[in-house]
Protein backbone atom coordinates (compact mmCIF):
# COMPACT_ATOMS: atom_id res chain seq x y z
CA UNK A 1 0.00 0.00 0.00
CA UNK A 2 2.87 2.43 0.66
CA UNK A 3 3.55 3.21 -3.01
CA UNK A 4 -0.17 3.70 -3.49
CA UNK A 5 -0.37 6.15 -0.60
CA UNK A 6 2.58 7.98 -2.15
CA UNK A 7 0.69 8.20 -5.43
CA UNK A 8 -2.74 8.96 -4.07
CA UNK A 9 -1.76 11.53 -1.47
CA UNK A 10 -4.49 13.24 0.49
CA UNK A 11 -4.20 16.43 -1.56
CA UNK A 12 -4.83 14.44 -4.73
CA UNK A 13 -7.79 12.56 -3.29
CA UNK A 14 -9.22 15.82 -2.04
CA UNK A 15 -8.82 17.68 -5.33
CA UNK A 16 -10.25 14.68 -7.18
CA UNK A 17 -13.35 14.70 -5.02
CA UNK A 18 -13.72 18.45 -4.83
CA UNK A 19 -11.99 19.92 -7.84
CA UNK A 20 -11.34 23.68 -7.67
CA UNK A 21 -12.31 26.00 -10.52
CA UNK A 22 -14.31 23.16 -12.02
CA UNK A 23 -16.70 25.02 -14.29
CA UNK A 24 -16.93 26.50 -17.74
CA UNK A 25 -16.05 30.14 -18.40
CA UNK A 26 -18.29 31.63 -21.08
CA UNK A 27 -16.19 34.78 -21.47
CA UNK A 28 -12.81 33.04 -21.55
CA UNK A 29 -10.12 34.58 -23.72
CA UNK A 30 -8.79 31.10 -24.59
CA UNK A 31 -10.47 27.67 -24.58
CA UNK A 32 -8.49 24.54 -25.38
CA UNK A 33 -9.35 20.84 -25.25
CA UNK A 34 -6.89 18.29 -23.92
CA UNK A 35 -7.32 14.61 -24.62
CA UNK A 36 -5.53 11.42 -23.69
CA UNK A 37 -6.76 8.84 -26.19
CA UNK A 38 -5.17 5.97 -24.28
CA UNK A 39 -7.49 6.27 -21.31
CA UNK A 40 -10.13 8.64 -22.60
CA UNK A 41 -9.28 11.48 -20.21
CA UNK A 42 -10.72 14.65 -21.62
CA UNK A 43 -10.60 18.20 -20.27
CA UNK A 44 -11.35 21.67 -21.51
CA UNK A 45 -9.25 24.47 -20.04
CA UNK A 46 -10.57 28.02 -19.96
CA UNK A 47 -8.30 31.05 -19.49
CA UNK A 48 -8.92 34.72 -18.95
CA UNK A 49 -5.81 36.69 -19.73
CA UNK A 50 -4.99 40.25 -18.89
CA UNK A 51 -1.94 41.10 -20.98
CA UNK A 52 0.75 38.75 -19.76
CA UNK A 53 -1.14 37.80 -16.61
CA UNK A 54 -3.43 34.80 -16.10
CA UNK A 55 -6.45 36.27 -14.32
CA UNK A 56 -8.71 33.23 -14.21
CA UNK A 57 -8.37 29.54 -14.99
CA UNK A 58 -11.12 26.98 -14.95
CA UNK A 59 -11.74 23.56 -16.43
CA UNK A 60 -14.40 20.98 -17.21
CA UNK A 61 -14.19 17.37 -18.27
CA UNK A 62 -13.51 13.96 -16.84
CA UNK A 63 -10.73 11.54 -16.23
CA UNK A 64 -8.83 9.65 -13.57
CA UNK A 65 -8.02 10.98 -10.12
CA UNK A 66 -4.46 11.94 -11.09
CA UNK A 67 -5.48 13.93 -14.15
CA UNK A 68 -8.40 15.63 -12.45
CA UNK A 69 -6.45 16.56 -9.31
CA UNK A 70 -3.63 17.81 -11.48
CA UNK A 71 -5.98 20.04 -13.46
CA UNK A 72 -7.47 21.33 -10.23
CA UNK A 73 -4.12 22.04 -8.55
CA UNK A 74 -2.80 23.55 -11.77
CA UNK A 75 -5.77 25.90 -12.01
CA UNK A 76 -5.28 27.26 -8.52
CA UNK A 77 -1.48 27.39 -8.81
CA UNK A 78 -1.19 29.44 -11.98
CA UNK A 79 -3.98 31.88 -11.20
CA UNK A 80 -2.52 35.39 -10.96
CA UNK A 81 0.82 34.28 -12.40
CA UNK A 82 2.42 35.64 -15.54
CA UNK A 83 2.59 33.47 -18.61
CA UNK A 84 6.30 33.05 -18.05
CA UNK A 85 5.87 32.02 -14.43
CA UNK A 86 3.26 29.47 -15.48
CA UNK A 87 5.71 28.04 -17.99
CA UNK A 88 8.33 27.70 -15.26
CA UNK A 89 5.83 25.98 -13.00
CA UNK A 90 5.12 23.46 -15.74
CA UNK A 91 8.85 22.78 -16.09
CA UNK A 92 9.09 22.26 -12.35
CA UNK A 93 6.05 19.99 -12.33
CA UNK A 94 7.32 18.01 -15.27
CA UNK A 95 10.67 17.41 -13.59
CA UNK A 96 8.89 16.31 -10.44
CA UNK A 97 6.64 13.72 -12.07
CA UNK A 98 9.38 12.33 -14.28
CA UNK A 99 11.66 11.74 -11.31
CA UNK A 100 14.10 14.58 -11.93
CA UNK A 101 13.29 16.55 -8.80
CA UNK A 102 16.88 17.07 -7.68
CA UNK A 103 17.43 20.66 -6.66
CA UNK A 104 13.74 21.51 -6.46
CA UNK A 105 13.01 23.14 -3.14
CA UNK A 106 9.86 22.64 -1.14
CA UNK A 107 9.12 26.32 -1.60
CA UNK A 108 9.32 26.01 -5.37
CA UNK A 109 7.10 22.98 -5.34
CA UNK A 110 4.41 24.17 -2.97
CA UNK A 111 1.20 22.26 -3.56
CA UNK A 112 2.68 20.54 -6.59
CA UNK A 113 4.69 18.36 -4.18
CA UNK A 114 1.60 16.17 -3.78
CA UNK A 115 2.41 14.70 -7.18
CA UNK A 116 5.86 13.42 -6.19
CA UNK A 117 4.60 9.81 -6.12
CA UNK A 118 3.72 9.89 -9.82
CA UNK A 119 7.35 9.37 -10.82
CA UNK A 120 7.13 5.80 -9.47
CA UNK A 121 4.25 5.13 -11.89
CA UNK A 122 5.54 5.89 -15.39
CA UNK A 123 2.21 4.91 -16.93
CA UNK A 124 0.56 7.77 -15.05
CA UNK A 125 2.89 10.62 -16.04
CA UNK A 126 0.64 11.44 -18.99
CA UNK A 127 -2.37 11.69 -16.70
CA UNK A 128 -0.53 14.12 -14.46
CA UNK A 129 0.69 16.36 -17.27
CA UNK A 130 -2.41 16.44 -19.48
CA UNK A 131 -3.85 19.63 -18.00
CA UNK A 132 -0.45 21.31 -18.04
CA UNK A 133 0.14 20.49 -21.70
CA UNK A 134 -3.28 21.88 -22.42
CA UNK A 135 -2.55 25.03 -20.44
CA UNK A 136 0.68 25.54 -22.33
CA UNK A 137 -0.97 25.39 -25.71
CA UNK A 138 -3.72 27.69 -24.45
CA UNK A 139 -1.03 30.17 -23.44
CA UNK A 140 0.75 29.81 -26.73
CA UNK A 141 -2.58 30.14 -28.47
CA UNK A 142 -1.47 27.64 -31.11
CA UNK A 143 -3.82 24.71 -30.94
CA UNK A 144 -7.41 24.05 -30.12
CA UNK A 145 -6.88 20.42 -29.29
CA UNK A 146 -4.04 18.78 -27.42
CA UNK A 147 -3.31 15.11 -27.28
CA UNK A 148 -0.80 13.41 -25.04
CA UNK A 149 -0.34 10.42 -27.33
CA UNK B 150 -21.16 -15.98 -1.52
CA UNK B 151 -23.16 -18.12 -3.87
CA UNK B 152 -23.32 -21.74 -2.92
CA UNK B 153 -25.45 -22.32 -5.99
CA UNK B 154 -22.55 -22.89 -8.28
CA UNK B 155 -21.05 -26.31 -8.16
CA UNK B 156 -17.53 -26.97 -9.25
CA UNK B 157 -17.14 -29.44 -12.06
CA UNK B 158 -14.38 -31.74 -10.95
CA UNK B 159 -13.53 -32.99 -14.42
CA UNK B 160 -11.69 -29.84 -15.44
CA UNK B 161 -8.20 -29.96 -13.95
CA UNK B 162 -7.31 -26.30 -13.86
CA UNK B 163 -4.22 -26.93 -11.74
CA UNK B 164 -2.81 -29.12 -14.49
CA UNK B 165 -3.69 -26.52 -17.10
CA UNK B 166 -1.93 -23.83 -15.08
CA UNK B 167 1.25 -25.90 -14.94
CA UNK B 168 1.40 -25.69 -18.72
CA UNK B 169 1.79 -21.89 -18.57
CA UNK B 170 5.22 -20.95 -17.21
CA UNK B 171 4.40 -17.26 -16.81
CA UNK B 172 1.60 -17.98 -14.33
CA UNK B 173 4.23 -19.00 -11.79
CA UNK B 174 5.89 -15.61 -11.77
CA UNK B 175 5.42 -12.82 -9.30
CA UNK B 176 4.49 -9.26 -10.19
CA UNK B 177 5.30 -6.49 -7.73
CA UNK B 178 5.93 -9.08 -5.06
CA UNK B 179 2.54 -10.76 -5.54
CA UNK B 180 1.58 -13.85 -7.49
CA UNK B 181 0.43 -12.79 -10.96
CA UNK B 182 -3.34 -12.79 -11.44
CA UNK B 183 -3.72 -12.43 -15.17
CA UNK B 184 -7.20 -11.24 -16.14
CA UNK B 185 -6.41 -9.48 -19.39
CA UNK B 186 -6.99 -12.38 -21.72
CA UNK B 187 -9.16 -10.44 -24.16
CA UNK B 188 -6.12 -8.28 -24.89
CA UNK B 189 -3.79 -11.21 -25.27
CA UNK B 190 -3.46 -14.64 -23.72
CA UNK B 191 -0.45 -16.30 -22.12
CA UNK B 192 1.31 -19.13 -23.93
CA UNK B 193 1.53 -22.76 -22.87
CA UNK B 194 4.83 -24.61 -22.88
CA UNK B 195 3.54 -26.66 -25.81
CA UNK B 196 3.53 -23.51 -27.96
CA UNK B 197 6.77 -22.12 -26.60
CA UNK B 198 8.52 -25.44 -27.12
CA UNK B 199 7.15 -25.72 -30.64
CA UNK B 200 8.62 -22.33 -31.53
CA UNK B 201 11.96 -23.31 -30.02
CA UNK B 202 11.95 -26.57 -31.96
CA UNK B 203 11.13 -24.80 -35.20
CA UNK B 204 13.97 -22.34 -34.81
CA UNK B 205 16.38 -24.95 -33.44
CA UNK B 206 15.75 -27.71 -35.94
CA UNK B 207 13.54 -26.72 -38.87
CA UNK B 208 14.09 -23.07 -39.74
CA UNK B 209 14.26 -22.22 -43.42
CA UNK B 210 12.28 -20.25 -45.98
CA UNK B 211 9.17 -21.82 -47.43
CA UNK B 212 8.06 -22.61 -50.98
CA UNK B 213 11.41 -21.69 -52.49
CA UNK B 214 14.20 -24.15 -51.88
CA UNK B 215 14.84 -27.68 -52.98
CA UNK B 216 17.01 -28.32 -49.97
CA UNK B 217 16.04 -30.45 -47.03
CA UNK B 218 15.26 -27.73 -44.51
CA UNK B 219 13.21 -25.70 -46.93
CA UNK B 220 11.11 -28.74 -47.67
CA UNK B 221 10.74 -29.42 -43.96
CA UNK B 222 9.73 -25.85 -43.14
CA UNK B 223 7.28 -25.82 -46.03
CA UNK B 224 5.79 -29.10 -44.87
CA UNK B 225 5.34 -27.84 -41.30
CA UNK B 226 3.92 -24.53 -42.47
CA UNK B 227 1.39 -26.30 -44.69
CA UNK B 228 0.63 -28.84 -41.98
CA UNK B 229 -0.24 -25.91 -39.76
CA UNK B 230 -2.67 -24.63 -42.37
CA UNK B 231 -4.19 -28.10 -42.74
CA UNK B 232 -4.66 -28.39 -39.00
CA UNK B 233 -6.29 -24.96 -38.78
CA UNK B 234 -8.69 -25.92 -41.57
CA UNK B 235 -9.71 -29.01 -39.63
CA UNK B 236 -10.01 -27.09 -36.37
CA UNK B 237 -12.40 -24.58 -37.94
CA UNK B 238 -14.06 -27.10 -40.26
CA UNK B 239 -13.45 -25.04 -43.37
CA UNK B 240 -14.02 -26.87 -46.62
CA UNK B 241 -10.59 -26.41 -48.14
CA UNK B 242 -7.08 -25.42 -47.09
CA UNK B 243 -7.12 -22.86 -49.89
CA UNK B 244 -9.59 -20.92 -47.79
CA UNK B 245 -7.12 -20.42 -44.93
CA UNK B 246 -4.96 -17.34 -45.55
CA UNK B 247 -2.27 -16.47 -43.01
CA UNK B 248 -2.15 -12.82 -41.99
CA UNK B 249 -0.69 -10.82 -39.13
CA UNK B 250 -3.95 -11.01 -37.23
CA UNK B 251 -7.58 -9.98 -37.13
CA UNK B 252 -6.84 -6.38 -38.05
CA UNK B 253 -4.90 -7.32 -41.14
CA UNK B 254 -7.48 -9.91 -42.15
CA UNK B 255 -10.30 -7.35 -42.05
CA UNK B 256 -8.24 -4.77 -43.90
CA UNK B 257 -7.44 -7.35 -46.56
CA UNK B 258 -11.14 -7.93 -47.22
CA UNK B 259 -11.92 -4.20 -47.21
CA UNK B 260 -9.07 -3.43 -49.60
CA UNK B 261 -9.65 -6.26 -52.07
CA UNK B 262 -13.21 -7.53 -51.99
CA UNK B 263 -14.46 -4.15 -50.81
CA UNK B 264 -12.75 -2.03 -53.43
CA UNK B 265 -13.84 -4.37 -56.18
CA UNK B 266 -17.46 -4.73 -55.08
CA UNK B 267 -18.66 -1.75 -53.10
CA UNK B 268 -19.96 1.18 -55.10
CA UNK B 269 -21.42 4.60 -54.50
CA UNK B 270 -24.70 4.39 -52.60
CA UNK B 271 -24.02 0.88 -51.28
CA UNK B 272 -24.25 0.16 -47.58
CA UNK B 273 -22.11 -1.75 -45.11
CA UNK B 274 -23.62 -2.71 -41.78
CA UNK B 275 -21.57 -3.06 -38.64
CA UNK B 276 -22.77 -3.13 -35.04
CA UNK B 277 -22.55 -0.62 -32.22
CA UNK B 278 -20.29 -2.93 -30.23
CA UNK B 279 -17.46 -3.47 -32.71
CA UNK B 280 -13.75 -3.19 -32.04
CA UNK B 281 -12.06 -0.31 -33.89
CA UNK B 282 -10.50 -2.85 -36.25
CA UNK B 283 -13.97 -3.78 -37.48
CA UNK B 284 -14.99 -0.12 -37.83
CA UNK B 285 -12.15 1.87 -39.32
CA UNK B 286 -11.38 -0.31 -42.40
CA UNK B 287 -15.04 0.00 -43.41
CA UNK B 288 -15.07 3.75 -42.77
CA UNK B 289 -12.05 4.08 -45.03
CA UNK B 290 -13.70 1.99 -47.72
CA UNK B 291 -17.00 3.86 -47.48
CA UNK B 292 -15.24 7.22 -47.67
CA UNK B 293 -13.39 6.12 -50.78
CA UNK B 294 -16.47 4.71 -52.46
CA UNK B 295 -19.07 7.15 -51.15
CA UNK B 296 -20.89 4.23 -49.64
CA UNK B 297 -22.55 4.48 -46.24
CA UNK B 298 -21.69 2.75 -43.03
CA UNK B 299 -24.74 1.96 -40.93
CA UNK B 300 -24.79 0.83 -37.34
CA UNK B 301 -26.87 -2.01 -35.90
CA UNK B 302 -28.10 -0.69 -32.54
CA UNK B 303 -27.50 -2.38 -29.21
CA UNK B 304 -29.81 -2.76 -26.21
CA UNK B 305 -28.78 -1.62 -22.74
CA UNK B 306 -27.84 -5.18 -21.78
CA UNK B 307 -25.29 -5.37 -24.60
CA UNK B 308 -27.34 -7.52 -26.98
CA UNK B 309 -27.80 -6.38 -30.55
CA UNK B 310 -31.27 -5.28 -31.62
CA UNK B 311 -31.79 -7.94 -34.26
CA UNK B 312 -35.24 -6.77 -35.27
CA UNK B 313 -33.77 -3.38 -36.05
CA UNK B 314 -30.98 -5.16 -37.91
CA UNK B 315 -33.40 -7.07 -40.07
CA UNK B 316 -35.25 -3.88 -40.88
CA UNK B 317 -31.98 -2.28 -41.96
CA UNK B 318 -31.34 -4.96 -44.57
CA UNK B 319 -32.12 -3.77 -48.08
CA UNK B 320 -30.75 -4.39 -51.56
CA UNK B 321 -28.00 -1.78 -51.12
CA UNK B 322 -26.42 -3.68 -48.22
CA UNK B 323 -23.36 -5.42 -49.66
CA UNK B 324 -21.79 -6.60 -46.43
CA UNK B 325 -22.59 -7.16 -42.77
CA UNK B 326 -19.47 -7.12 -40.57
CA UNK B 327 -20.00 -8.20 -36.96
CA UNK B 328 -18.03 -9.65 -34.11
CA UNK B 329 -18.47 -13.21 -32.91
CA UNK B 330 -18.07 -12.06 -29.31
CA UNK B 331 -17.48 -8.55 -28.02
CA UNK B 332 -14.11 -7.85 -26.42
CA UNK B 333 -15.57 -4.99 -24.38
CA UNK B 334 -18.85 -6.51 -23.17
CA UNK B 335 -18.51 -10.23 -23.78
CA UNK B 336 -21.77 -10.39 -25.74
CA UNK B 337 -21.90 -13.44 -27.99
CA UNK B 338 -23.77 -12.47 -31.12
CA UNK B 339 -26.36 -14.88 -32.54
CA UNK B 340 -24.49 -15.42 -35.78
CA UNK B 341 -26.88 -17.97 -37.26
CA UNK B 342 -29.71 -15.48 -37.35
CA UNK B 343 -27.50 -12.60 -38.47
CA UNK B 344 -25.96 -14.62 -41.28
CA UNK B 345 -29.24 -16.19 -42.35
CA UNK B 346 -30.96 -12.84 -42.67
CA UNK B 347 -28.02 -11.31 -44.53
CA UNK B 348 -27.84 -14.15 -47.01
CA UNK B 349 -31.58 -14.04 -47.60
CA UNK B 350 -31.00 -10.40 -48.47
CA UNK B 351 -28.10 -11.20 -50.81
CA UNK B 352 -25.50 -9.62 -48.50
CA UNK B 353 -22.20 -11.17 -47.48
CA UNK B 354 -21.11 -11.53 -43.87
CA UNK B 355 -17.68 -11.02 -42.33
CA UNK B 356 -17.23 -12.23 -38.76
CA UNK B 357 -14.57 -10.69 -36.52
CA UNK B 358 -13.71 -13.83 -34.63
CA UNK B 359 -10.93 -12.42 -32.45
CA UNK B 360 -12.95 -13.24 -29.33
CA UNK B 361 -14.78 -16.19 -30.87
CA UNK B 362 -12.04 -18.73 -31.46
CA UNK B 363 -10.66 -18.53 -27.89
CA UNK B 364 -14.00 -19.26 -26.23
CA UNK B 365 -16.36 -20.96 -28.70
CA UNK B 366 -16.41 -23.87 -31.07
CA UNK B 367 -16.22 -22.51 -34.59
CA UNK B 368 -17.62 -24.64 -37.39
CA UNK B 369 -17.23 -22.51 -40.50
CA UNK B 370 -19.27 -24.75 -42.79
CA UNK B 371 -22.17 -24.81 -40.37
CA UNK B 372 -21.90 -21.07 -39.72
CA UNK B 373 -21.79 -20.36 -43.44
CA UNK B 374 -20.26 -16.89 -42.99
CA UNK B 375 -18.35 -15.58 -46.00
CA UNK B 376 -15.28 -14.32 -44.17
CA UNK B 377 -13.96 -15.05 -40.69
CA UNK B 378 -10.98 -13.30 -39.11
CA UNK B 379 -9.02 -14.10 -35.95
CA UNK B 380 -5.69 -13.61 -34.19
CA UNK B 381 -3.35 -16.29 -32.89
CA UNK B 382 -2.27 -14.38 -29.81
CA UNK B 383 -5.76 -14.32 -28.34
CA UNK B 384 -6.01 -18.09 -28.44
CA UNK B 385 -2.77 -18.97 -26.65
CA UNK B 386 -0.66 -18.69 -29.80
CA UNK B 387 2.09 -16.28 -30.85
CA UNK B 388 1.65 -12.62 -31.78
CA UNK B 389 2.00 -11.55 -35.40
CA UNK B 390 -0.01 -14.42 -36.85
CA UNK B 391 -3.68 -14.71 -37.66
CA UNK B 392 -6.04 -16.09 -40.22
CA UNK B 393 -8.44 -14.86 -42.80
CA UNK B 394 -10.92 -17.49 -43.83
CA UNK B 395 -12.88 -16.75 -46.98
CA UNK B 396 -15.12 -18.90 -49.11
CA UNK B 397 -13.09 -20.17 -52.00
CA UNK B 398 -15.17 -18.67 -54.80
CA UNK B 399 -14.97 -15.25 -53.13
CA UNK B 400 -11.24 -15.42 -52.58
CA UNK B 401 -10.73 -16.60 -56.17
CA UNK B 402 -12.62 -13.62 -57.52
CA UNK B 403 -10.86 -11.08 -55.32
CA UNK B 404 -7.90 -9.13 -56.65
CA UNK B 405 -4.63 -9.68 -54.79
CA UNK B 406 -3.62 -7.19 -52.10
CA UNK B 407 0.09 -6.84 -51.57
CA UNK B 408 2.45 -7.67 -54.40
CA UNK B 409 5.73 -9.50 -54.04
CA UNK B 410 7.29 -12.91 -53.78
CA UNK B 411 5.18 -16.03 -53.21
CA UNK B 412 2.01 -14.40 -54.48
CA UNK B 413 3.04 -14.77 -58.13
CA UNK B 414 3.41 -17.62 -60.58
CA UNK B 415 5.49 -15.77 -63.11
CA UNK B 416 6.70 -12.23 -63.44
CA UNK B 417 7.85 -10.40 -66.50
CA UNK B 418 7.91 -6.65 -66.90
CA UNK B 419 4.97 -6.94 -69.26
CA UNK B 420 2.75 -9.29 -67.31
CA UNK B 421 2.59 -10.99 -63.96
CA UNK B 422 0.51 -14.07 -63.32
CA UNK B 423 -0.77 -14.41 -59.79
CA UNK B 424 -0.40 -17.51 -57.73
CA UNK B 425 -3.27 -19.75 -56.73
CA UNK B 426 -5.05 -19.55 -53.39
CA UNK B 427 -4.12 -19.04 -50.66
CA UNK B 428 -0.67 -17.82 -51.79
CA UNK B 429 -2.20 -15.03 -53.85
CA UNK B 430 -2.77 -13.28 -50.52
CA UNK B 431 0.49 -14.23 -48.85
CA UNK B 432 3.04 -11.93 -50.42
CA UNK B 433 6.56 -12.12 -49.05
CA UNK B 434 8.10 -14.47 -46.52
CA UNK B 435 5.30 -15.30 -44.13
CA UNK B 436 5.43 -15.70 -40.35
CA UNK B 437 6.37 -19.35 -40.63
CA UNK B 438 7.10 -19.94 -36.97
CA UNK B 439 3.95 -18.05 -36.05
CA UNK B 440 1.76 -20.26 -38.23
CA UNK B 441 3.32 -23.39 -36.77
CA UNK B 442 2.96 -21.97 -33.26
CA UNK B 443 -0.68 -21.10 -33.89
CA UNK B 444 -1.43 -24.66 -34.96
CA UNK B 445 0.29 -25.87 -31.78
CA UNK B 446 -1.90 -23.52 -29.75
CA UNK B 447 -5.08 -24.81 -31.37
CA UNK B 448 -3.90 -28.37 -30.81
CA UNK B 449 -3.41 -27.49 -27.18
CA UNK B 450 -6.92 -26.04 -26.95
CA UNK B 451 -8.32 -29.12 -28.68
CA UNK B 452 -6.49 -31.41 -26.27
CA UNK B 453 -8.46 -29.85 -23.42
CA UNK B 454 -11.59 -29.59 -25.50
CA UNK B 455 -13.45 -26.44 -26.45
CA UNK B 456 -16.66 -27.63 -24.86
CA UNK B 457 -14.89 -28.25 -21.57
CA UNK B 458 -13.18 -24.86 -21.80
CA UNK B 459 -16.42 -23.07 -22.62
CA UNK B 460 -18.24 -24.77 -19.75
CA UNK B 461 -15.44 -24.02 -17.29
CA UNK B 462 -15.12 -20.39 -18.38
CA UNK B 463 -18.86 -19.96 -18.16
CA UNK B 464 -18.87 -21.17 -14.57
CA UNK B 465 -16.05 -18.76 -13.77
CA UNK B 466 -17.95 -15.94 -15.44
CA UNK B 467 -21.09 -16.60 -13.43
CA UNK B 468 -19.11 -16.90 -10.20
CA UNK B 469 -17.03 -13.77 -10.81
CA UNK B 470 -20.01 -11.69 -11.94
CA UNK B 471 -21.96 -12.68 -8.82
CA UNK B 472 -19.07 -11.83 -6.51
CA UNK B 473 -18.40 -8.52 -8.24
CA UNK B 474 -22.03 -7.53 -7.92
CA UNK B 475 -21.72 -7.86 -4.15
CA UNK B 476 -19.45 -4.82 -4.23
CA UNK B 477 -21.32 -1.66 -3.40
CA UNK B 478 -21.30 0.90 -6.19
CA UNK B 479 -20.07 -1.56 -8.80
CA UNK B 480 -22.05 -1.75 -12.01
CA UNK B 481 -21.58 -4.33 -14.75
CA UNK B 482 -21.60 -3.01 -18.30
CA UNK B 483 -22.90 -5.74 -20.57
CA UNK B 484 -25.27 -8.33 -19.18
CA UNK B 485 -26.26 -10.15 -22.34
CA UNK B 486 -27.77 -13.60 -21.93
CA UNK B 487 -25.04 -15.16 -24.05
CA UNK B 488 -21.63 -13.99 -22.86
CA UNK B 489 -18.00 -14.96 -23.23
CA UNK B 490 -15.93 -14.70 -20.05
CA UNK B 491 -15.44 -10.94 -20.22
CA UNK B 492 -16.66 -8.63 -17.46
CA UNK B 493 -16.70 -4.88 -17.97
CA UNK B 494 -17.50 -2.77 -14.94
CA UNK B 495 -17.47 0.71 -13.48
CA UNK B 496 -17.10 1.59 -9.84
CA UNK B 497 -18.94 4.62 -8.58
CA UNK B 498 -16.65 7.54 -7.87
CA UNK B 499 -13.46 5.86 -9.07
CA UNK B 500 -12.10 6.21 -12.56
CA UNK B 501 -11.15 2.88 -14.21
CA UNK B 502 -7.59 4.06 -14.73
CA UNK B 503 -7.14 4.43 -10.98
CA UNK B 504 -8.68 1.00 -10.46
CA UNK B 505 -6.11 -0.43 -12.85
CA UNK B 506 -3.20 1.12 -10.98
CA UNK B 507 -4.37 -0.09 -7.57
CA UNK B 508 -5.03 -3.62 -8.86
CA UNK B 509 -1.64 -3.67 -10.53
CA UNK B 510 -0.03 -3.11 -7.13
CA UNK B 511 -1.73 -6.35 -6.11
CA UNK B 512 -0.30 -8.21 -9.08
CA UNK B 513 -3.69 -8.23 -10.79
CA UNK B 514 -3.66 -7.46 -14.51
CA UNK B 515 -6.90 -6.05 -15.87
CA UNK B 516 -7.52 -3.74 -18.76
CA UNK B 517 -8.90 -0.27 -18.17
CA UNK B 518 -9.90 2.17 -20.84
CA UNK B 519 -12.13 2.17 -23.88
CA UNK B 520 -11.03 -1.27 -25.16
CA UNK B 521 -10.66 0.01 -28.71
CA UNK B 522 -14.41 0.49 -28.80
CA UNK B 523 -14.96 4.20 -28.29
CA UNK B 524 -18.37 4.36 -29.99
CA UNK B 525 -19.50 1.64 -27.61
CA UNK B 526 -18.29 3.59 -24.57
CA UNK B 527 -20.25 6.58 -25.83
CA UNK B 528 -23.33 4.43 -26.30
CA UNK B 529 -23.14 3.30 -22.68
CA UNK B 530 -22.28 6.76 -21.52
CA UNK B 531 -19.08 5.83 -19.72
CA UNK B 532 -15.65 7.29 -20.53
CA UNK B 533 -14.00 3.95 -19.91
CA UNK B 534 -14.51 0.72 -17.99
CA UNK B 535 -12.46 -1.77 -16.07
CA UNK B 536 -12.41 -5.17 -17.72
CA UNK B 537 -11.57 -8.56 -16.32
CA UNK B 538 -11.36 -11.18 -19.06
CA UNK B 539 -10.87 -14.81 -18.21
CA UNK B 540 -9.07 -17.63 -19.96
CA UNK B 541 -8.86 -21.37 -19.61
CA UNK B 542 -6.31 -21.15 -16.78
CA UNK B 543 -8.07 -18.68 -14.50
CA UNK B 544 -9.55 -19.77 -11.20
CA UNK B 545 -12.19 -18.81 -8.67
CA UNK B 546 -9.39 -17.82 -6.31
CA UNK B 547 -8.30 -15.29 -8.90
CA UNK B 548 -11.83 -13.93 -9.12
CA UNK B 549 -11.72 -13.64 -5.33
CA UNK B 550 -8.39 -11.82 -5.57
CA UNK B 551 -10.00 -9.37 -7.97
CA UNK B 552 -12.83 -8.75 -5.54
CA UNK B 553 -10.36 -8.22 -2.68
CA UNK B 554 -8.37 -5.86 -4.91
CA UNK B 555 -11.48 -3.85 -5.65
CA UNK B 556 -12.17 -3.52 -1.94
CA UNK B 557 -8.68 -2.08 -1.66
CA UNK B 558 -9.55 0.39 -4.39
CA UNK B 559 -12.55 1.48 -2.40
CA UNK B 560 -10.42 1.79 0.71
CA UNK B 561 -8.05 4.18 -1.09
CA UNK B 562 -10.77 6.30 -2.66
CA UNK B 563 -13.61 6.49 -0.19
Ligand SMILES: Cc1ncc(COP(=O)(O)O)c(C=O)c1O
Nearest residue numbers: 250251252280282332359360380
Ligand atom coordinates in the same frame (compact mmCIF):
# COMPACT_ATOMS: atom_id res chain seq x y z
C1 LIG C 1 -13.11 -8.22 -31.05
C2 LIG C 1 -11.74 -7.87 -31.54
N1 LIG C 1 -11.56 -7.59 -32.83
C3 LIG C 1 -10.36 -7.30 -33.32
C4 LIG C 1 -9.24 -7.24 -32.52
C5 LIG C 1 -7.92 -6.89 -33.12
O1 LIG C 1 -7.04 -7.96 -33.06
P1 LIG C 1 -5.52 -7.78 -33.44
O2 LIG C 1 -5.03 -6.59 -32.68
O3 LIG C 1 -4.88 -9.04 -33.01
O4 LIG C 1 -5.44 -7.58 -34.92
C6 LIG C 1 -9.38 -7.51 -31.16
C7 LIG C 1 -8.24 -7.42 -30.25
O5 LIG C 1 -7.96 -6.45 -29.60
C8 LIG C 1 -10.66 -7.84 -30.67
O6 LIG C 1 -10.84 -8.12 -29.36
